[in-house]
Amino acid sequence: MKRRSFVALPATAALAAPKYKTLTEAEAAIVIALTEAIIPADKDPGAKEAGVVQFIDTQLAGPLKRYRPRYRRELPIIDEACRAATGKPLALLQLSERTAFLEQVDKGEIAGGPFFQLIVDHTMQGFYGAPKHGGNRDAASWKMMGIEKAMGYHGGHR
Amino acid sequence: MRLDPVDAVVIGAGAGGGVVAKELAGAGFRVALLERGRLQKYSETGHDELRSQRTTVLGNAFGPDDERHLRLVRLGDDNEFRETLPSEGSYGNVAACVGGGTFSFGAMAWRFLEKDFRMRSTYGAPEGSTLEDWPIAYADLEPFYSKAEWEIGVSGKAGANPFEPPRSKPYPMPALPYSKEGSVLLTAAQRLQWHPFPIPMLINSVAYRGRPGCIRCPHCVGFACESHSKSSTAVTVIPEAVKTGLCDLRTECVAKEILTDGRGNASAVAYFQGSELREQPCRFVVVSASATESPRLLLNSKSRLHARGLGNNSDWVGRNLQGHAYSGAYGLFPQDLFDGLGPAACIAVCDFNHGNPGLRGGARMANEFIRLPYLFARSVRPPGAPRWGLAHKQFQRDRYKRCAGIKGPVQEMPVFTNRVEVEENRKDHWGIPVAKITGKRHPHDIEIGRFIAGRAAQWLEEAGAEQVWTTVAGKGSTGGQHQAGTCRMGNDPKTSVVDRTCRVHQTDNVYVVDGSVHVTNGGFNPALTILATAYWASHHIVSQQRKAQA
Numbered sequence: 107m108k109r110r111s112f113v114a115l116p117a118t119a120a121l122a123a124p125k126y127k128t129l130t131e132a133e134a135a136i137v138i139a140l141t142e143a144i145i146p147a148d149k150d151p152g153a154k155e156a157g158v159v160q161f162i163d164t165q166l167a168g169p170l171k172r173y174r175p176r177y178r179r180e181l182p183i184i185d186e187a188c189r190a191a192t193g194k195p196l197a198l199l200q201l202s203e204r205t206a207f208l209e210q211v212d213k214g215e216i217a218g219g220p221f222f223q224l225i226v227d228h229t230m231q232g233f234y235g236a237p238k239h240g241g242n243r244d245a246a247s248w249k250m251m252g253i254e255k256a257m258g259y260h261g262g263h264r
Numbered sequence: 265m266r267l268d269p270v271d272a273v274v275i276g277a278g279a280g281g282g283v284v285a286k287e288l289a290g291a292g293f294r295v296a297l298l299e300r301g302r303l304q305k306y307s308e309t310g311h312d313e314l315r316s317q318r319t320t321v322l323g324n325a326f327g328p329d330d331e332r333h334l335r336l337v338r339l340g341d342d343n344e345f346r347e348t349l350p351s352e353g354s355y356g357n358v359a360a361c362v363g364g365g366t367f368s369f370g371a372m373a374w375r376f377l378e379k380d381f382r383m384r385s386t387y388g389a390p391e392g393s394t395l396e397d398w399p400i401a402y403a404d405l406e407p408f409y410s411k412a413e414w415e416i417g418v419s420g421k422a423g424a425n426p427f428e429p430p431r432s433k434p435y436p437m438p439a440l441p442y443s444k445e446g447s448v449l450l451t452a453a454q455r456l457q458w459h460p461f462p463i464p465m466l467i468n469s470v471a472y473r474g475r476p477g478c479i480r481c482p483h484c485v486g487f488a489c490e491s492h493s494k495s496s497t498a499v500t501v502i503p504e505a506v507k508t509g510l511c512d513l514r515t516e517c518v519a520k521e522i523l524t525d526g527r528g529n530a531s532a533v534a535y536f537q538g539s540e541l542r543e544q545p546c547r548f549v550v551v552s553a554s555a556t557e558s559p560r561l562l563l564n565s566k567s568r569l570h571a572r573g574l575g576n577n578s579d580w581v582g583r584n585l586q587g588h589a590y591s592g593a594y595g596l597f598p599q600d601l602f603d604g605l606g607p608a609a610c611i612a613v614c615d616f617n618h619g620n621p622g623l624r625g626g627a628r629m630a631n632e633f634i635r636l637p638y639l640f641a642r643s644v645r646p647p648g649a650p651r652w653g654l655a656h657k658q659f660q661r662d663r664y665k666r667c668a669g670i671k672g673p674v675q676e677m678p679v680f681t682n683r684v685e686v687e688e689n690r691k692d693h694w695g696i697p698v699a700k701i702t703g704k705r706h707p708h709d710i711e712i713g714r715f716i717a718g719r720a721a722q723w724l725e726e727a728g729a730e731q732v733w734t735t736v737a738g739k740g741s742t743g744g745q746h747q748a749g750t751c752r753m754g755n756d757p758k759t760s761v762v763d764r765t766c767r768v769h770q771t772d773n774v775y776v777v778d779g780s781v782h783v784t785n786g787g788f789n790p791a792l793t794i795l796a797t798a799y800w801a802s803h804h805i806v807s808q809q810r811k812a813q814a
């Protein structure tokens with residue numbers, strides 16, 4: 107790339123840092139919809155509020171990078187399967203309907219079980235692992251379990 | 265590059281190698297201690313569950329790394345070997361750092377019982393097993409158990425376990441206190457008329473030998489110790505060895521092979537420092553690289569007189585790989601048991617190590633170390649319980665503090681075809697042929713596992729659990745965390761690899777000193793027995809090699 111063309115980039119594009127390292131916006135929307143159903147919010151935050159999508163996105167650029175091709179390949183497939191079964195993509199489906207759809211996937215009644223189980227595992231890692239990995243924002247899961255002190259969490263990152 | 269000669273090269277600065285290095289340097293030998301990993305500090309890794317020694321989903325905090333290492337593994341009924349990385353459970357990783365497994369272990373400090381050294385005479389070998397007696401008895405090892413307890417540092421209550429054989433000395437430190445969960449289990453075991461006692465730990469309960477007492481954080485297993493109270497070899501014998509001025513600890517040095525002379529004795533060790541291949545001439549060699557890496561190194565050390573690998577003329581190197589068939593139970597209680605205090609595992613019984621009707625051996629039973637939140641989510645659920653969704657979350661929130669686990673490391677029947685081989689056609693980063701592991705448990709292990717799981721359930725029910733479920737070991741085994749047995753100790757060179765002093769039968773100057781030499785692996789975590797055997801072997805190596813030098 108020529109130096110001049112770099113300098114000439116429009117200011118807005120240079121400022122708007124991409125939100126994700128590895129996922130596209132469309133992929134991230136599917137991941138958020140899935141993880142929200144895997145650990146939903148109730149009186150305590152769920153995977154969406156705790157930023158599990160950030161965990162998955164960050165780790166797919168690092169230690170979990172071997173799963174990147176699978177995410178790329180299978181996220182559209184599971185979303186398409188949802189559309190075929192319910193008429194809507196995952197992100198536009200009510201949580202209760204999404205959960206019902208994913209229960210069928212999990213049981214093997216609809217294809218995609220192994221990939222869903224992989225995301226379940228990554229969601230657990232993100233939600234229950236250390237906040238510094240991007241997922242367990244403000245130690246939400248540790249506070250929910252009442253163990254933030256035993257986990258050595260005193261605010262900040264750890 | 266050929267280096268100036270030393271007396272001894274010790275390969276591996278873990279449990280066995282740490283003790284040997286210190287004993288040899290203390291006796292005046294010049295030692296090169298080679299360790300493939302680094303010297304690590306607590307601050308580098310902290311208490312990060314996803315990068316711990318138990319949960320390696322984001323990598324191995326204590327090594328080895330996925331980039332440079334690989335094994336081929338075939339478990340249970342698998343027909344094919346599968347390429348396996350260190351961060352995958354079936355790799356059977358222990359660690360690659362100064363201190364080896366002891367740097368991040370749980371630190372239970374068990375002596376084996378008398379019968380654990382006489383398994384064949386006590387029970388007879390079941391079909392399909394190479395079950396055998398050790399060529400040494402508990403009484404031979406006893407002074408060295410005591411030495412390990414006093415020099416390295418164990419907390420415990422002597423006499424509290426009525427099944428323990430005689431000991432020459434009490435523990436150097438009092439036992440660590442029972443947790444809230446431990447107190448509940450204590451009275452339940454007493455009501456069952458079992459014999460509960462505090463678990464002996466390689467952890468300072470009070471200040472001892474220059475290190476502070478435990479601060480009672482709950483993160484012993486899988487992590488470095490933030491207060492240096494855990495008695496790993498990295499903070500005890502290894503610094504003492506270095507302090508003599510005679511032990512040169514060389515980290516990030518990967519042993520490739522042992523070179524031999526015209527009579528088949530070791531003359532040097534070839535190792536990589538970075539990408540540079542070095543040759544360290546020596547008078548004798550001690551291999552302490554763990555029960556997978558030690559046989560791999562011997563098998564990769566081929567010469568005219570050791571055409572199938574060093575010490576492998578009878579084809580026993582790498583055979584009889586063992587671990588433990590961990591089995592037990594979980595229980596859900598109406599009240600909170602969790603108090604967040606370490607070491608969490610604190611109470612045990614030895615009522616079921618032996619004398620179980622129709623069974624060969626058994627296991628000590630004890631409450632579990634802390635189950636961190638991710639591991640709890642993945643592995644602690646009653647059968648059929650939802651693994652995700654609102655019900656998952658409610659279980660995690662409401663049950664975590666009300667759950668106790670009792671487990672036992674069931675003694676495995678050694679099997680000749682469970683083994684470590686090397687694969688000439690697959691190389692690691694340094695071009696060294698990788699280890700190839702076959703592990704399929706003997707059916708008797710699973711019978712014992714079921715029995716132990718039943719006793720664990722009984723204990724939890726007596727303690728007031730509302731719901732109890734058992735977990736029994738499966739068919740596949742790699743040795744794993746408690747790997748042992750692959751360079752069997754014995755008097756007959758046709759059916760063992762090393763003699764009773766840990767010297768490789770077909771040589772005058774090659775020793776194996778680590779979990780590999782265990783004939784059987786006891787119903788206990790093995791580290792204290794590895795440490796005691798290392799003191800025993802060191803005692804003999806010093807006298808044999810002094811004689812050889814004279």
Ligand SMILES: Cc1cc2nc3c(=O)[nH]c(=O)nc-3n(C[C@H](O)[C@H](O)[C@H](O)COP(=O)(O)OP(=O)(O)OC[C@H]3O[C@@H](n4cnc5c(N)ncnc54)[C@H](O)[C@@H]3O)c2cc1C
Nearest residue numbers: 276278279280300360364365370371372519778779789791
């Ligand atoms: C999570 C966990 C918890 C545990 N908890 C307990 C417990 O509570 N109680 C207990 O008794 N046991 C426990 N253990 C088991 C215990 O740690 C091991 O049994 C013990 O460390 C094995 O000792 P070793 O000398 O055979 O090998 P290691 O301690 O594994 O030492 C081998 C050393 O050799 C090095 N090495 C290997 N190959 C080479 C090479 N080619 N060149 C140079 N260096 C090399 C390795 O990096 C390592 O440092 C635990 C293990 C784990 C993983």
